[in-house]
Amino acid sequence: MYDLDALKKFDLIIDARSPREFAEDHLPGAINLPVVFDDEYAEVGTTHRTNPMRAYQIGVAYSLKNIARHLELPFFRSDRRMSVLVYCFRGGKRSKLWTDALETIGYKVDRLPTGWKGYRNWVRQTLEEVPAHLQFNVLSGPTGCGKTRLLLALRTAGAQVIDLEELASHRGSIIGAIPGRAQPSQKFFDSLLLAEISRLDSAKRIWIESESKRIGHVQLPTALFHRMHGGRLFAVETPMRERIAMWRREYPHFERDPTGLVTQLGHLKALVSGATLQKWASMAERCEIEALFESIMVDYYDPAYTRSTKKNYLHTEHAIKIQLETLDSSYLANVARRLISDSDALTSPPPE
Known part of the structure; x- marks a missing residue:
């Protein structure tokens, strides 16, 4: 039509x-x-x-x-x-x-x-039909591991990429709102997503980041969400020092207002202990930024991400590991080129 x-x-x-x-x-x-x-x-x-x-x-x-x-x-x-x-x-x-x-x-x-x-x-209608014909390479890994930076490096290196967080204007977690950037409506997000998909060659694999069904206040089309879970999984692992540095780059507003960060995380009181929330509050009061960021990742985000990945992706033990030493741009560019070359050689489909 x-x-x-x-x-x-x-x-x-x-x-x-x-x-x-x-x-x-x-x-x-x-x-x-x-x-x-x-x-x-x-x-x-x-x-x-x-x-x-x-x-x-x-x-x-x-x-x-x-x-x-x-x-x-x-x-x-x-x-x-x-x-x-x-x-x-x-x-x-x-x-x-x-x-x-x-x-x-x-x-x-x-x-x-x-x-x-x-x-x-x-x-x-199209967003319910088209995803069935797409083949995905899915980047998984805990928050701050550099998945989005690697995704952009893959795009620069010539790979086909869908950056869902960029389309949604949101970083995809409870604290993922981007200051000064409003999210699109659900309908406009759908339009942006379909326009992005339409530019791609469905005969070639598409790199995408593992996301929850909801990114901020917009939701992924059900067909796309399910198709991603049948994709070939790549597990990104990054040293904690790099993850903390990434958070400091991505969330400078929380570094300026750590108490505000902990206030937002108060919504997690049903998922983390009161003692953990109190520990975060104390760290924020003392402006122990690196310790606070690490604790939030270790005590909440990492376990939550592991549970979600195991729930949504079959055979996570077969995920191809990507060990990143740093999130430096030139380093990621080299990793991206190698990934494109190596993934092109993987002609067999991932385990069902």
């Missing part, structure tokens, strides 16, 4: 919906040029309940004014006959208003008949 590669043929993709709708989810590469803005959309909707004709009159008036302003943007300053794709919620009135205006000017315009709603249904 849809081909994300085909979207590249358009010079411009216009999402005619309101900014609130666009923020929730949109087609990859689309820009938001609303026919009506959020407050205008609400006014039209309210009026429509009692006087539909007046509502349409208000909506069209807003639309003509807004489209006129949009046409002053640099996109439309060229004399070139651009190819434009326009869509709204269902492919109805809002996209038609844009289409009529652009075709009158002389642009080549395609209109998405089923709009965003049809696209969203396709995304959801």
Whole structure:
């Protein structure tokens, strides 16, 4: 029904919906040029309940004014006959208003008949079907071991990679929120994920990091989550000194506010002992950062990760071990090149 590669043929993709709708989810590469803005959309909707004709009159008036302003943007300053794709919620009135205006000017315009709603249904269905055809190399290992840094090194070295934490804007644990970066909505995460998958060659293996079903407030598609667990498992092991240094790089805000870190971890009181929580609180008060980070990993994250891996991956004893001496970029680049070469030689599938 849809081909994300085909979207590249358009010079411009216009999402005619309101900014609130666009923020929730949109087609990859689309820009938001609303026919009506959020407050205008609400006014039209309210009026429509009692006087539909007046509502349409208000909506069209807003639309003509807004489209006129949009046409002053640099996109439309060229004399070139651009190819434009326009869509709204269902492919109805809002996209038609844009289409009529652009075709009158002389642009080549395609209109998405089923709009965003049809696209969203396709995304959801495709994410339940496509993962079955993917083959994964899965990086596992405790928090701070450098899985994400190794994943990026693999991408730089030419491997196919899906970085789920980057797509989710979250580091994937109870303390994984990234300061200053909001997570995408579930729907937009799905769009980003499908766009990423669509760029990959399904005939070749894809490197991915072992993740929980939920990353922050977004969830992985069930089909992808299950398919990852059938992948070839690579177990990353890294010295504690390197893991602590990684935490200091990744979580500088917790180093500045260790008490705030322990407060967040208070949600774990059902999973760790009161004595452990008190130990962390004391370390935070004394600003014993390295000891605090190590204790959190050893006393909570490492056992939890081991349990999760054994639960979700069969035959963990067959995991291919990756022993990292350091998380230095040049060192990881060499490891990545070797992994690509070695994994290409592993033609037999992992144990079922």
